Amino acid sequence: MPTYTFKCPTCGLVRDEFLPLAVYTAPDFAPPACHAPMERFFTPPDPARALDYLISETIYEGLQAPDGADISTRAKHRAYMRDNNLTTIDDFSETWKRAAREREASMAGQDASRVRDIVDAVNRLERG
Ligand SMILES: [Zn+2]
Numbered sequence: 001m002p003t004y005t006f007k008c009p010t011c012g013l014v015r016d017e018f019l020p021l022a023v024y025t026a027p028d029f030a031p032p033a034c035h036a037p038m039e040r041f042f043t044p045p046d047p048a049r050a051l052d053y054l055i056s057e058t059i060y061e062g063l064q065a066p067d068g069a070d071i072s073t074r075a076k077h078r079a080y081m082r083d084n085n086l087t088t089i090d091d092f093s094e095t096w097k098r099a100a101r102e103r104e105a106s107m108a109g110q111d112a113s114r115v116r117d118i119v120d121a122v123n124r125l126e127r128g
Pocket residue numbers: 008009010011012013034035036
């Protein structure tokens with residue numbers, strides 16, 4: 001269940017609510033009230049800590065696969081993915097870098113943003 005943070009416009013009290021998405025998005029949803037109806041509040045992320053968070057084990061804490069398997073550490077997650085023939089987007093980062101280099105090499109001397117070059121490229125494709 002997503003966590004929604006609300007702030008009282010009068011006294012500034014901040015409160016987390018755990019709500020099903022269906023409840024939050026319902027047309028008749030009424031935000032919690034303090035001195036007045038509370039407003040949705042977004043905590044600004046700390047960019048200095050973003051990388052720490054992404055590379056830490058924290059993001060795996062308590063994580064379970066849809067089949068209930070324990071994937072609560074990076075190592076368990078990787079093993080589960082490998083054993084179930086699954087992949088994540090970062091498994092392709094080298095593939096995409098290579099493809100980008102190949103695209104750049106094939107466009108050498110051309111500017112992909114120029115209409116004329118795009119038309120020429122399409123014409124070359126049609127001639128096959
Ligand atoms: Zn209040």
